[in-house]
Amino acid sequence: MNAPTKAVGQDEAGSGSHPSGDDRFARIDEAMRRHRFEQDALIEVLHAAQEHFGYLRADLLQYIAHGLKLPPSRVHGVATFYHLFTLTPRGKHTCVVCTGTACYVRGVERLLAAIESETGAVPGRTTPDGRITLEVARCVGACGIAPVVVFDGNAEGSQTAESALDRIRKWNDHGEE
Amino acid sequence: MEKNELVSLVEAERASRRPVQVRVCTASACLASRSREVAGRLRSAAGRAGMVDRVDVREVGCLRLCSAGPLVKVEPEGVLYERVGVEQADSIVGAIGGGRAEARIGDPSGPFFARQLPMVLENSGVVEPERIESYLAAGGYGQLDRVLRELTPEEVVEAITRSGLRGRGGAGYPSGLKWATVAKMPPGRKFVICNADEGDPGAFMDRSVLESDPQRVLEGMAIAGYAVGAEQGYVYLRGEHPLTIHRLRLAIDQARRLGVLGSGIFDSRFNFRIDLRIGAGAYVCGEETALMASIEGRRGTPQPRPPYPAQSGLWGSPTLINNVETLANIPAILREGAERFARIGTASSKGTKVFALAGNVCRSGLVEVPMGTSLRTIVEEIGGGAPEGRSIKAVQTGGPSGGCIPASQLDTPVDYESLKALGSIMGSGGMIVMDDRADMVDVARYFMEFCRDESCGKCIPCRAGTVQLHRMLVRIRDGQATRDELHRLERLCEMVKHASLCGLGQAAPSPVLSTLRFFREEYESRLTGG
Amino acid sequence: MSVHTLRIDEKDVSARAGQTILEAASENGISIPTLCHLEGLSNVGACRLCLVEVAVVGGGTRLAAACVTAAAEEMVIQTDTDRLREYRKMIVELLFAERNHVCSVCVANNHCELQEMAVSQGVDHVRYDYLEPRCDVDLSHPRFGLDHNRCILCTRCVRACDEVEGAHTWDVSGRGTLSRVVTDLNAPWGASETCTSCGKCVMACPTGALFHQSSTVSEMIHERTRLSFLVDAREKKQWHA
Ligand SMILES: Cc1cc2nc3c(=O)[nH]c(=O)nc-3n(C[C@H](O)[C@H](O)[C@H](O)COP(=O)(O)O)c2cc1C
Ligand code: SF4
Ligand code: SF4
Ligand code: SF4
Ligand code: FES
Ligand code: FES
Ligand code: FES
Numbered sequence: 001m002n003a004p005t006k007a008v009g010q011d012e013a014g015s016g017s018h019p020s021g022d023d024r025f026a027r028i029d030e031a032m033r034r035h036r037f038e039q040d041a042l043i044e045v046l047h048a049a050q051e052h053f054g055y056l057r058a059d060l061l062q063y064i065a066h067g068l069k070l071p072p073s074r075v076h077g078v079a080t081f082y083h084l085f086t087l088t089p090r091g092k093h094t095c096v097v098c099t100g101t102a103c104y105v106r107g108v109e110r111l112l113a114a115i116e117s118e119t120g121a122v123p124g125r126t127t128p129d130g131r132i133t134l135e136v137a138r139c140v141g142a143c144g145i146a147p148v149v150v151f152d153g154n155a156e157g158s159q160t161a162e163s164a165l166d167r168i169r170k171w172n173d174h175g176e177e
Numbered sequence: 178m179e180k181n182e183l184v185s186l187v188e189a190e191r192a193s194r195r196p197v198q199v200r201v202c203t204a205s206a207c208l209a210s211r212s213r214e215v216a217g218r219l220r221s222a223a224g225r226a227g228m229v230d231r232v233d234v235r236e237v238g239c240l241r242l243c244s245a246g247p248l249v250k251v252e253p254e255g256v257l258y259e260r261v262g263v264e265q266a267d268s269i270v271g272a273i274g275g276g277r278a279e280a281r282i283g284d285p286s287g288p289f290f291a292r293q294l295p296m297v298l299e300n301s302g303v304v305e306p307e308r309i310e311s312y313l314a315a316g317g318y319g320q321l322d323r324v325l326r327e328l329t330p331e332e333v334v335e336a337i338t339r340s341g342l343r344g345r346g347g348a349g350y351p352s353g354l355k356w357a358t359v360a361k362m363p364p365g366r367k368f369v370i371c372n373a374d375e376g377d378p379g380a381f382m383d384r385s386v387l388e389s390d391p392q393r394v395l396e397g398m399a400i401a402g403y404a405v406g407a408e409q410g411y412v413y414l415r416g417e418h419p420l421t422i423h424r425l426r427l428a429i430d431q432a433r434r435l436g437v438l439g440s441g442i443f444d445s446r447f448n449f450r451i452d453l454r455i456g457a458g459a460y461v462c463g464e465e466t467a468l469m470a471s472i473e474g475r476r477g478t479p480q481p482r483p484p485y486p487a488q489s490g491l492w493g494s495p496t497l498i499n500n501v502e503t504l505a506n507i508p509a510i511l512r513e514g515a516e517r518f519a520r521i522g523t524a525s526s527k528g529t530k531v532f533a534l535a536g537n538v539c540r541s542g543l544v545e546v547p548m549g550t551s552l553r554t555i556v557e558e559i560g561g562g563a564p565e566g567r568s569i570k571a572v573q574t575g576g577p578s579g580g581c582i583p584a585s586q587l588d589t590p591v592d593y594e595s596l597k598a599l600g601s602i603m604g605s606g607g608m609i610v611m612d613d614r615a616d617m618v619d620v621a622r623y624f625m626e627f628c629r630d631e632s633c634g635k636c637i638p639c640r641a642g643t644v645q646l647h648r649m650l651v652r653i654r655d656g657q658a659t660r661d662e663l664h665r666l667e668r669l670c671e672m673v674k675h676a677s678l679c680g681l682g683q684a685a686p687s688p689v690l691s692t693l694r695f696f697r698e699e700y701e702s703r704l705t706g707g
Numbered sequence: 708m709s710v711h712t713l714r715i716d717e718k719d720v721s722a723r724a725g726q727t728i729l730e731a732a733s734e735n736g737i738s739i740p741t742l743c744h745l746e747g748l749s750n751v752g753a754c755r756l757c758l759v760e761v762a763v764v765g766g767g768t769r770l771a772a773a774c775v776t777a778a779a780e781e782m783v784i785q786t787d788t789d790r791l792r793e794y795r796k797m798i799v800e801l802l803f804a805e806r807n808h809v810c811s812v813c814v815a816n817n818h819c820e821l822q823e824m825a826v827s828q829g830v831d832h833v834r835y836d837y838l839e840p841r842c843d844v845d846l847s848h849p850r851f852g853l854d855h856n857r858c859i860l861c862t863r864c865v866r867a868c869d870e871v872e873g874a875h876t877w878d879v880s881g882r883g884t885l886s887r888v889v890t891d892l893n894a895p896w897g898a899s900e901t902c903t904s905c906g907k908c909v910m911a912c913p914t915g916a917l918f919h920q921s922s923t924v925s926e927m928i929h930e931r932t933r934l935s936f937l938v939d940a941r942e943k944k945q946w947h948a
Contacts (some may be wrong), residue, residue, distance in 0.1 A: 012566050042474035072891040075465040075879035080880040081476040083458030099610045102535035119292025138378035143535035144243025154227045155209035481752040481775040634886035636753045641801035645835045672797045676755045
């Protein structure tokens with residue numbers, strides 16, 4: 001089944017104007033419509049919402065609960081159960097440190113400690129200046145080149161505390177835009 | 178698409194092949210070392226050298242020796258290049274047809290490859306995962322076609338039973354028996370689920386299979402659907418791996434477009450569609466009842482069994498749930514015949530097993546060996562032992578649900594029973610080598626932390642027990658615990674193991690119990706008087 | 708309707724098809740400790756206090772949660788072995804260590820199922836670290852209150868609100884030891900748009916986690932039986948006949 005690229009139903013004037021004034025809501029509508037507003041699609045719809053908004057704001061959860069006719073507490077329960085969903089905004093950059101077994105065996109915990117003390121961030125949180133979100137992942141699938149750190153979506157293997165800190169310092173130096 | 182159209186598609190694909198194939202690995206680890214750029218450079222190098230009609234640059238799946246990536250293999254010459262940099266492209270192209278490239282040459286007949294038996298991985302590093310034509314040209318979907326024409330569903334189930342195949346998701350449940358149970362349920366809505374959650378935090382086999390040869394798993398699912406009477410399949414995939422999601426989504430779309438999935442497959446009356454469900458980061462969702470709750474859009478908390486999914490699964494319907502590797506075995510079993518398959522392996526464990534070999538080992542990557550191969554062969558011959566002249570202390574299998582096998586037991590053959598006898602499990606195939614620097618109490622602490630963080634929180638022994646066990650292990654590691662505490666640890670392990678609701682809690686104490694069994698002195702020597 | 712015969716604690720008992728071990732036992736006057744089970748609600752098998760030992764063919768026993776395991780022909784069950792007593796004790800201790808149960812200042816003091824369980828299981832001290840998590844108290848609802856310090860995450864409130872009242876105001880958020888019961892989108896209970904203020908969750912709660920703000924403690928005890936009475940009456944259509 002292919003998702004209709006054009007919105008079906010009472011959508012006026014092609015794509016774009018959503019009653020809320022924020023077109024990204026139309027993307028959520030689209031995801032819900034693709035799943036025929038079935039309640040089982042909650043996780044898929046949350047994925048779509050997070051993709052377009054970056055994180056799951058309370059009003060989005062409310063909107064989705066209404067759209068799928070689900071109790072709000074259930075939507076909240078699901079959104080907070082899964083690690084990949086985040087209810088708080090992310091930083092400008094993300095640094096995901098793999099703490100899977102291969103990376104653990106190759107000493108990633110020392111590397112992580114170094115990043116924590118350099119940035120002042122703790123895993124799962126964003127630095128107060130909103131610049132860097134530090135996260136940990138349990139195996140990013142590149143164990144052959146452990147330890148692995150993912151900088152803004154790009155996985156880098158054979159990391160050391162020095163190489164990782166270098167990368168992060170570069171963000172801090174060029175991060176003024 | 179009509180069958181004859183498919184046939185001509187395959188012919189066109191075969192005819193389009195040029196004499197020399199340059200295969201560039203574009204699976205996760207090599208991609209992280211910029212192999213896609215390497216592929217691009219090789220293509221333009223071939224252009225510059227005026228060899229475009231002689232040389233094909235193909236983006237293939239995992240070439241298995243991931244630690245030496247990016248890997249490039251030139252066929253039919255059989256030359257393997259390791260750690261290929263973009264600047265080496267011209268030289269590699271220049272060396273085609275004789276000559277030596279300015280690049281590190283690997284040994285495709287060395288022990289890493291020679292001791293392996295690729296069956297599940299037969300197409301890995303050979304076919305192009307993003308092009309279904311490539312899979313079809315390698316004989317793909319041939320078994321689905323044959324099964325639909327020649328075999329009844331009962332005969333398919335029977336063949337799987339005779340093959341002796343056991344589930345590769347960890348527990349080793351006989352697949353034929355599981356299929357038969359679902360097949361025997363009254364006709365009506367049934368489902369096939371491919372468990373691609375792969376939550377073991379040091380394992381990448383299932384992901385590599387899907388990144389390298391996704392169509393094979395889809396074919397296995399369709400055959401399973403025919404055998405048990407299901408028309409709908411789901412692949413439940415981790416949300417953490419965009420590449421795997423991308424390739425699988427592409428694979429499903431392509432299969433649908435060509436009509437090898439959909440209605441009236443290969444002009445038969447069999448319909449089968451497959452949808453993707455993306456998880457969102459929860460190890461417990463690999464547990465089958467939690468996985469189904471997640472597909473239904475709920476919190477991934479396990480349910481008590483029985484009822485088993487085979488009787489009442491997804492939305493209450495009979496559901497066959499199998500691991501990626503289990504399903505990837507199906508086309509090969511049907512092609513080679515159940516009896517030939519059953520000749521590989523040991524009395525109780527048939528066929529091959531794919532391991533993700535990593536940790537303190539010289540060569541890490543994807544390894545497929547016949548069941549019954551010794552751990553020593555895998556870690557010392559294939560893996561080349563520990564690097565920097567160190568010695569191996571232990572091998573961990575089964576991840577957070579498994580155990581640490583000491584070096585003294587390396588002659589143990591890998592099969593379900595032998596590993597279990599050592600207090601570990603086969604698991605889904607993560608194999609982590611630890612060298613003499615490893616602190617086994619800390620290893621136990623590491624896995625307990627994982628289980629604590631991944632506990633769904635539903636039942637008390639696991640939710641509250643793992644928290645306490647973790648604290649005890651930290652104290653023991655730091656030399657702040659008494660002998661009393663060690664006793665408390667052991668008793669709590671017993672309780673959590675036997676009283677927890679699901680496999681996560683039940684197996685959470687395993688890494689502690691196995692390190693206590695083989696490395697007890699590391700615990701004892703740190704106890705304080707008190 | 709088919710009937711099974713089985714042995715529970717050396718006593719021959721019969722069970723109707725579909726009955727759980729817990730039901731069969733209680734009809735025969737054998738009591739098995741429970742916390743997450745509540746008459747009238749679905750069973751989730753979460754607290755594990757109702758574990759019993761079921762003999763397996765070929766020797767030995769396996770553990771099964773009595774509230775979610777169907778009674779079957781020729782089962783041989785022990786409900787009160789040394790091993791089970793030890794496990795139950797540990798489970799209760801883990802609960803006391805997990806949150807802040809200061810019974811002497813709790814509204815449910817002397818009327819708390821957790822406290823009773825501790826007494827009946829002979830828990831006189833806790834062998835584990837008190838985790839002392841920081842927990843909130845929500846007094847925003849005009850009539851009821853929620854004290855997370857006393858919550859054991861049995862989900863009886865969630866099920867009562869969903870299955871009996873049909874409001875589904877409650878659910879569980881987070882996971883593992885960080886799980887919390889929440890109303891709606893984790894808003895204060897008093898601001899809930901779904902709560903009908905029926906009070907069924909309060910009746911269902913085994914501890915002092917959910918309480919009537921004004922009421923005296925002694926009311927709580929009848930209330931739990933009232934909930935199952937309500938469900939029973941509804942199922943048997945006693946109000947419609
Ligand atoms: C906590 C937990 C995690 C699991 N994770 C996985 C997993 O990631 N992949 C998998 O195939 N099976 C996993 N399993 C096993 C599945 O529940 C199930 O047994 C398996 O998918 C059945 O497939 P098989 O018979 O082909 O092995 C897990 C089980 C538990 C208890
Ligand atoms: S054992 Fe752990 S993961 Fe499994 S149900 Fe219990 S709390 Fe959840
Ligand atoms: S008072 Fe009634 S409606 Fe409100 S939360 Fe409790 S059970 Fe639900
Ligand atoms: S509030 Fe009460 S009923 Fe609800 S989960 Fe907590 S202890 Fe159980
Ligand atoms: S453990 Fe880090 S990539 Fe697998
Ligand atoms: S990822 Fe390239 S060899 Fe495995
Ligand atoms: S009463 Fe059976 S598990 Fe709680």
